[in-house]
Amino acid sequence: RTGRRQNQKQCWPRTSDKNFKTVSVNAWVEESEGEPGLVLGLRGEPYWLLPGKSGGIRNFALRAECTHLGCIAPWNEVQQKFVCPCHGSQYDPDGTVLRGPAPHSLALAHVEVVDKGNARVRLSAWTEEDFRDGAAPWWS
Numbered sequence: 524r525t526g527r528r529q530n531q532k533q534c535w536p537r538t539s540d541k542n543f544k545t546v547s548v549n550a551w552v553e554e555s556e557g558e559p560g561l562v563l564g565l566r567g568e569p570y571w572l573l574p575g576k577s578g579g580i581r582n583f584a585l586r587a588e589c590t591h592l593g594c595i596a597p598w599n600e601v602q603q604k605f606v607c608p609c610h611g612s613q614y615d616p617d618g619t620v621l622r623g624p625a626p627h628s629l630a631l632a633h634v635e636v637v638d639k640g641n642a643r644v645r646l647s648a649w650t651e652e653d654f655r656d657g658a659a660p661w662w663s
C-alpha cells in the first residue's frame with residue numbers, strides 16, 4: 524500500500540494542454556485499484572479522480588486541497604472519507620464536508636472522456652451549481 528502511494532505521487536500525469544490535463548482512463552483505472560487517485564488538473568492543482576460505481580471513472584473530480592488552509596486531504600480507505608491530516612477536517616466520497624474546521628466541501632471539476640480511441644480524461648472548470656448542496660460554487 525505504502526509503495527503504491529509513493530508510486531502514485533511520482534506518476535501524476537503531467538500537462539498536455541495549456542487549459543486542461545489529460546490522462547488515460549484505462550491506465551488510471553488500473554493504477555487506482557478502485558480508490559480515488561491524484562492527478563494534476565487545470566492549472567497544476569491536485570485533483571482526485573474517483574472510481575465509478577461499476578468501473579471506469581466518475582464524471583466529476585475533487586480538488587484535493589482542504590478548504591480550511593489547503594493541505595492535501597488524502598483518502599482514508601478504512602473510514603471511506605477524505606481526512607485532512609492538518610486539523611482533522613473530513614469529507615465524504617463526494618467531497619461534501621462532514622467535519623470542520625473546513626468551511627466548504629471540496630471544489631469540483633468536470634471529468635470528460637475525450638479522444639475515445641485512447642480514452643483520455645479531460646478536467647475542465649466547474650462553474651455551475653454545486654450538485655451537493657444546490658449552491659453557487661464557492662471556488663469560481
Ligand code: FES
Pocket residue numbers: 589590591592593594607608609610611612623624625
Ligand atoms: Fe485541512 Fe486545516 S488544512 S483541516
